Amino acid sequence: MAVKTAKPVRKKAIETRGIRLTINGRVYEMEVGSEANQVGPSHTLAHTLRETLGLIGTKVSCDHGACGCCTVLMDEKAVLSCMTLTIECDGKKITTIEGLSDTRAEKLDPLQQAFIDYTAFQCGFCTPGIIMSAKALLNENPSPTEEEVKEGLSGNFCRCISHYHVVKAVMAASEKVR
Numbered sequence: 001m002a003v004k005t006a007k008p009v010r011k012k013a014i015e016t017r018g019i020r021l022t023i024n025g026r027v028y029e030m031e032v033g034s035e036a037n038q039v040g041p042s043h044t045l046a047h048t049l050r051e052t053l054g055l056i057g058t059k060v061s062c063d064h065g066a067c068g069c070c071t072v073l074m075d076e077k078a079v080l081s082c083m084t085l086t087i088e089c090d091g092k093k094i095t096t097i098e099g100l101s102d103t104r105a106e107k108l109d110p111l112q113q114a115f116i117d118y119t120a121f122q123c124g125f126c127t128p129g130i131i132m133s134a135k136a137l138l139n140e141n142p143s144p145t146e147e148e149v150k151e152g153l154s155g156n157f158c159r160c161i162s163h164y165h166v167v168k169a170v171m172a173a174s175e176k177v178r
């Protein structure tokens with residue numbers, strides 16, 4: 001009796017999907033998957049920034065879209081990085097607080113300088129998120145009124161109640177960047 005030889009089973013190529021993000025001017029190419037060195041499909045941008053890339057300037061507080069601490073810029077618009085999946089950022093340009101200053105010229109962004117000049121923080125935990133929201137606001141509206149600043153930052157909470165100084169700092173920075 002002839003022995004049937006089983007046809008060799010062709011291994012299906014495992015599809016790996018890659019994403020490409022530009023973060024603070026640097027291009028990152030990452031594989032999506034469940035291995036330790038890959039971006040998980042459920043990883044948030046906040047997780048990838050902090051845990052994978054070590055960009056811990058972005059803070060996570062509530063982790064569900066309520067406080068604004070994790071705000072970063074995506075294509076110049078403010079987004080909550082705890083509510084954004086990293087895989088959604090494929091092809092996007094991300095700016096975090098680490099990317100605001102001009103490191104070559106060793107110069108802080110006018111907003112960062114104004115926050116120092118006006119002591120617009122206490123513990124500082126909310127500050128990176130507030131500065132990134134303010135940056136998005138000034139990108140869109142370089143000459144905001146006080147009311148527009150308050151409205152633009154209404155999604156950012158500060159437990160230390162630094163809001164009055166924050167508004168002054170943003171108004172001062174807006175005068176410099178006009």
Ligand code: FES
Binds near residue numbers: 062066069070071082
């Ligand atoms: S940590 Fe993202 S909104 Fe609070």
Ligand code: FES
Binds near residue numbers: 121124127162
């Ligand atoms: S400065 Fe402490 S939470 Fe805002």
